[in-house]
Amino acid sequence: MKQFYMAGNWKMHKTVAESATFAKELSDKLSPCKEKVMIAPAFTALAAVAEVLKGSKILLGAQNMAGEEQGAHTGEVSVLMLKDLGVKVVILGHSERRHSYLETDKMVNAKLLLSIRHGIDPILCVGETLEEREAGRLESVVGTQLRSGLAGLAAAEIAKVTIAYEPVWAIGTGKTATPEDADAVHAYIRKVVAELYGEVAAKAICIQYGGSVKADNVVALMAKPNIDGALVGGASLKAETFAPIALFRP
Numbered sequence: 001m002k003q004f005y006m007a008g009n010w011k012m013h014k015t016v017a018e019s020a021t022f023a024k025e026l027s028d029k030l031s032p033c034k035e036k037v038m039i040a041p042a043f044t045a046l047a048a049v050a051e052v053l054k055g056s057k058i059l060l061g062a063q064n065m066a067g068e069e070q071g072a073h074t075g076e077v078s079v080l081m082l083k084d085l086g087v088k089v090v091i092l093g094h095s096e097r098r099h100s101y102l103e104t105d106k107m108v109n110a111k112l113l114l115s116i117r118h119g120i121d122p123i124l125c126v127g128e129t130l131e132e133r134e135a136g137r138l139e140s141v142v143g144t145q146l147r148s149g150l151a152g153l154a155a156a157e158i159a160k161v162t163i164a165y166e167p168v169w170a171i172g173t174g175k176t177a178t179p180e181d182a183d184a185v186h187a188y189i190r191k192v193v194a195e196l197y198g199e200v201a202a203k204a205i206c207i208q209y210g211g212s213v214k215a216d217n218v219v220a221l222m223a224k225p226n227i228d229g230a231l232v233g234g235a236s237l238k239a240e241t242f243a244p245i246a247l248f249r250p
């Protein structure tokens with residue numbers, strides 16, 4: 001049976017103590033979980049959550065990282081610092097980073113190559129705005145984000161990458177893409193990956209859906225052939241809303 005990849009992006013929420021307590025609650029509740037699970041606390045809470053997750057199957061993720069290894073980059077966090085804390089996964093190119101902090105495809109690409117070089121597995125986020133979708137530009141926007149985001153990545157490394165399709169209009173709005181709509185975009189993502197890396201890589205790549213994923217829509221979304229997991233924001237902040245997503249039954 002297919003293993004799904006369920007990830008929680010905590011965004012800018014929770015103090016160190018709140019994060020540690022919550023991570024402990026989750027690792028207890030999710031101990032029977034058969035899926036791959038990742039949680040991404042704020043940078044400030046990574047060390048405390050890493051401590052709590054020792055011996056747990058839950059992977060520790062970061063929400064972003066710098067595109068340079070080190071140097072004069074005030075306010076940035078380096079891949080070396082994340083590695084030092086035991087971070088295994090990094091979310092890159094989230095639409096909030098692209099839109100509020102003006103991250104370009106080129107910046108996202110530099111981060112992706114750096115994460116791979118240091119053994120941290122990236123989740124590359126792609127997704128269109130409502131305006132782009134309505135203008136018929138969905139495929140060109142998502143296609144460009146993918147091709148640019150993966151530029152220069154060797155074929156041997158594509159298996160380490162997860163793609164998250166997060167339509168911007170569905171994030172934090174309560175509006176979810178219908179399972180059919182999401183599946184169609186995931187199929188398109190697979191097609192682009194096939195063009196770049198071949199059919200075997202395209203079939204194997206994990207493509208998460210993100211955007212108002214909840215316990216009551218997760219079953220219908222995961223039932224679609226091209227949806228391999230979820231990147232969850234709001235519903236990942238409480239055990240009673242995240243555990244049913246991670247523990248869902250097809």
Ligand code: 13P
Pocket residue numbers: 009094166170171172173174210211212213231232233234235
């Ligand atoms: P919501 O689940 O709150 O819509 O957020 C999705 C998201 O942005 C995850 O990265």
